[in-house]
Amino acid sequence: MSQADDPATGTVGDLGEFALIGRATAGRIHPPSVAIGPGDDAAVIAAPDSRVVVTTDMLVEGRHFRLDWSSHHDVGRKAIAQNAADIAAMGARCTGFLVSMSCPSTTAVSDVDALTAGLWAEATRVGASIVGGDVTGGDRLVLSITALGDLEGRPPVLRSGARPGDVLALSGPTGRSAAGWALYEAGSATYPDLLAAHRVPTPDPADGPAAARAGASSMCDVSDGVIGDAGHLSAMSAVRLDISAADMEIPEDVVQAGIELGVDPLHWALGGGEDHVLLATFASDDVPTGWRRIGSVSAGTGVTVDGVRWEGPAAWTSF
């Protein structure tokens, strides 16, 4: 094929909607649970539990991601990862994703190919596939992801079930995405793992079902920051959550990045969002292996750190 004939060197406008969908879907491998994949009016996927867990997020270029920091592949991966985390936060296993995309007709097909590869890579990593979607023109890149999940016979783990006497725990470290963001802002390339953690969070998709099996009483993923998300659990469970600062895990590279940038790394760990690890409450003996206790649940309202209301940076806002 000559270069002039190779669609990968052209634009989305040259290629057209149907050929673009063909590139995104042709030859992809779906799990056996996908009865009908892309190409019909709708997809059909197994819901063995006879209930389906479903969530959606919209990502807007310049607001949720920056194409000067993140590759199209990264953007695709992160878009899937943050929706997968919402499924995990219910204690469910991901069963499928739908992806809608709006982009300018001048967008390079190679960029869309990279985005698609990232979407598929992360969907596959969490054990699922992309079963449908939509593409359309628009002024800038907008992605909308819907994730579906299965509860495998368990009750969903809600935000509202925390009880006084429970312990508060995290499935992994927080603040890595916020530290990476701060490094990008400062133009520093010193800690590539933190930059990567900001571009693409990679929580373990098994953590949500494991927490549910262990009897988690409430759970959410850390998208707004530990303080902000603890606030959601506190408000919806009508309990007080007290976080012990000394119990927060601060990875060594986050400590070092804090020194480089003159930031208390505890602020990233408590206030930074988008790590997409899980924050949950458990009866004291039920905390799963690999989780870290960071606090306690008591009667009352609100979130405190070492008994004091947190005065650090506010959570993410959409407007």
Added chain:
Amino acid sequence: MSQADDPATGTVGDLGEFALIGRATAGRIHPPSVAIGPGDDAAVIAAPDSRVVVTTDMLVEGRHFRLDWSSHHDVGRKAIAQNAADIAAMGARCTGFLVSMSCPSTTAVSDVDALTAGLWAEATRVGASIVGGDVTGGDRLVLSITALGDLEGRPPVLRSGARPGDVLALSGPTGRSAAGWALYEAGSATYPDLLAAHRVPTPDPADGPAAARAGASSMCDVSDGVIGDAGHLSAMSAVRLDISAADMEIPEDVVQAGIELGVDPLHWALGGGEDHVLLATFASDDVPTGWRRIGSVSAGTGVTVDGVRWEGPAAWTSF
């Protein structure tokens, strides 16, 4: 409450994401099949068939709708209706919708309220509710809708099942949306029902399950126009579809609008999209009551009208 304190007179930016979500979700009535509605990390809805049907569409202001023609209420209704039609086209019943919205922070809260009311009105009309979503800032209004459905124990009706000897049938008239569009373009207000049909299609949500019960061999909804959508059935079923022009239903107001604008109304009926009625094939004796036979299925490829390849206007393109 003084006017200054009334959030309905303010903007989305004044109100903020969480209050906006609160206005869209508080006090809404969900069917009993919605186990967990909005407010947690994800929703949980019943999937009694142990399979879930799922589809998504993205609508961009200025491309899929015009706010000088359509009210925000209309836009909300149409966004749900076109996704509900994709569920119906599989022979399924709608069980829930998710809605993501991006809009400028300067958007009036009253406009979002009207949009939300339209979304809810149409979701309710088709027997379901809005179980989740996302709102975020952006340059212009972008909506992404995901619809879920249940097959009630039936096999899905695919695009690929048409067989030579079947008949081709429509669940309702086509061309009304296209006629309405042409009237808007011409600045005519002569046929308000056609203008309304363009703003909000209102197919009967029972048509899809009824067609499936009747044994439809293939089906899709008319979004790209009868010719374009028949082309999808033809290609995926590897059959030839021949449409009889004399059998197309042309409502009297469409005929009159054609005279006013100097357009052959058959072009609207065959080439116009967005009516979202259903196009299906059946064994000759199986066509359900209320459907209209418009053609036949034979061995071969492609779509013809009265035996001749159609040379009318092309279908909708996204770029």
